[in-house]
Amino acid sequence: MEPDDSVNALGGVLEPCSTDPVTGFFRDGHCNTCPQDRGSHTVCAVMTAEFLAYSKYVGNDLSTPRPEFEFAGLAPGDKWCLCAARFLQAHDEGCAPKVNLAATHRRALAIVPLDILKRHEARTN
Numbered sequence: 569m570e571p572d573d574s575v576n577a578l579g580g581v582l583e584p585c586s587t588d589p590v591t592g593f594f595r596d597g598h599c600n601t602c603p604q605d606r607g608s609h610t611v612c613a614v615m616t617a618e619f620l621a622y623s624k625y626v627g628n629d630l631s632t633p634r635p636e637f638e639f640a641g642l643a644p645g646d647k648w649c650l651c652a653a654r655f656l657q658a659h660d661e662g663c664a665p666k667v668n669l670a671a672t673h674r675r676a677l678a679i680v681p682l683d684i685l686k687r688h689e690a691r692t693n
Contacts, residue, residue, distance in 0.1 A: 571600040577672045577685055585612035585671040586647035589640060599649040599673045607651040608679060612671035614690050615646045619665040622658055647671075652679035659684055666690035 571594060574582035587597040591612075593605040599612050613619070620631045620642060630648065633641040642648055647668065656679060658664040667688050676685065 569594075569602050569604050571602050572673070572675060574598060574600055575674045577669050577674050577677055577682060579674070580670065582673055583668070583670040585649050585668065589642065589646060589648070591647065591649045593649065599671060599676075601673050601675045608653065608675060609649040610652050610673035610676035611650045611655040611680065611685070612668040613648055613650045613655060613665040614668070615642050615644050615648060616663075616665050617644045618663045619658055620644065622661065622663045623654065626654075626657070628654065652676040656680045656684070659688065664688050 576582045582598055582600065584597045585591050585599050590597055592598050592600055593609040594600050599610045601608060601610050623630050630642045633639065655664055667685055668690050669685060672685060
């Protein structure tokens, strides 16, 4: 599997999302994607307790450790490459997490409009 070009939602070079915990479809710390990434793990999101509870409620428990998959579980403040459709669903339900646009892959725009991503943009200093 070869990743698509590493271009972010703003048209620039895709920045890293997280290496602690290591994230991404390719587990390379970036929200890179490819045709085999059916979930489109392209939105670099900053986890919140509210979003983690919501995700668990809708069937994707991201907070419980799963050592058999070398997954320690996520906590509020962790950054993670979310599936674009799950992000949009959380937005529609009013509990979407903040996003790092520079680390969100442009392929997310096929599912989530840029104006919605911008409404949830994490402000960094």
